[in-house]
Amino acid sequence: MAVGLVDSGADVRVVTPSTAAAGVPARERWQGVDIHRHAYPGVAWPATRLTGGDGMWQRLRARPARAIVAPGLIAAMASALRSALRERSADVVIGHWLLPTAVALRTALLASGGPKPRALYVGHGSDVHLLRRLPGARVLLRALEATGTVCSTSPYLTDQLRLAGGRRIAWTPLGVAPPAVGPEASRRQPRVGGSLVLGVLGRLVPGKGVERALAVVAALPKASLLIAGDGGGRAEIEATIHSRALSARCLGPVVGADKESFFAEIDLLLYLADPRPPGAFQDNLPVGVVEALMRGIPVVATAVGELPSLLARGGGIVVPPNAAAIAGRIASLGQADWVALATEAVEAVAHHKMAAALDRLAAASRGAA
Numbered sequence: 001m002a003v004g005l006v007d008s009g010a011d012v013r014v015v016t017p018s019t020a021a022a023g024v025p026a027r028e029r030w031q032g033v034d035i036h037r038h039a040y041p042g043v044a045w046p047a048t049r050l051t052g053g054d055g056m057w058q059r060l061r062a063r064p065a066r067a068i069v070a071p072g073l074i075a076a077m078a079s080a081l082r083s084a085l086r087e088r089s090a091d092v093v094i095g096h097w098l099l100p101t102a103v104a105l106r107t108a109l110l111a112s113g114g115p116k117p118r119a120l121y122v123g124h125g126s127d128v129h130l131l132r133r134l135p136g137a138r139v140l141l142r143a144l145e146a147t148g149t150v151c152s153t154s155p156y157l158t159d160q161l162r163l164a165g166g167r168r169i170a171w172t173p174l175g176v177a178p179p180a181v182g183p184e185a186s187r188r189q190p191r192v193g194g195s196l197v198l199g200v201l202g203r204l205v206p207g208k209g210v211e212r213a214l215a216v217v218a219a220l221p222k223a224s225l226l227i228a229g230d231g232g233g234r235a236e237i238e239a240t241i242h243s244r245a246l247s248a249r250c251l252g253p254v255v256g257a258d259k260e261s262f263f264a265e266i267d268l269l270l271y272l273a274d275p276r277p278p279g280a281f282q283d284n285l286p287v288g289v290v291e292a293l294m295r296g297i298p299v300v301a302t303a304v305g306e307l308p309s310l311l312a313r314g315g316g317i318v319v320p321p322n323a324a325a326i327a328g329r330i331a332s333l334g335q336a337d338w339v340a341l342a343t344e345a346v347e348a349v350a351h352h353k354m355a356a357a358l359d360r361l362a363a364a365s366r367g368a369a
Contacts, residue, residue: 041072119148138165175357209272215323314344
């Protein structure tokens, strides 16, 4: 999204906590974006970090005591934001993730003198779920609305924020860069009746449905599975592949040309996360799903977050969380089904194309979304 803003002519700075990786500079310029990394508060051992790795929600579930660093992290973020704004003024500041970033941004703006930039507070998924669990969620949302615009990246999250007490929520879809070459919907030829290549893209952590995807490929004798991503569950997934002699392979993280190669090799993307009851945390809208659809690759997904509404537009199928039923549904697809799904896929995510998403973001910054 930051690179998309730069490409549209904006001057973009990103203020973010430093990573645990050695040798990462405090400041750098990447694809036209100025990146400022600030230190974590205190000693900041990797084990105590709230962010990074498998994500904030997973890290809190694994060690709830990590929440104790939140006030210090918010204070450090607010201080870094104030310094960045003193160094160079801004017209708009976007706080991605309501917790902790939006709170830090509001704190920084209230402590800053002079004219203040317009603020957008953007909820993405796990942060919205965490906020809904807070006793003061309604008060916090009203405080954010008083100093800026609260945004969500999907209609599903808009509903969640309204349930938490939000009154004015702007929908700002996450902008996804188009593929290096045009979408392949018109020329993709799935291996119907042959050796289908299925794909999984995302963090390899519990609940994401990778084990279910392995069961699906086991039930499709001619199919194989490519798993792109990393996370705490990778070793167990690789052990399952080996012990069951499955036609599956873990590729590790993929970016840039490696990600394009992954998409070029698969016929279908699976996103089979565990459906959750209302009120429980569930994924919102995985970026990998949007990227696949934008390339004309059909998606088979369970009913999680925004996915049922998105795939109702076309380009994919919503399935129950049963591996045998999913395998049967995939096996039943004929050539005409594949062509229709691939053709619908690109249009289903038209609002996620970078230009369209930036238009929605600009409208939100003017209070018009």
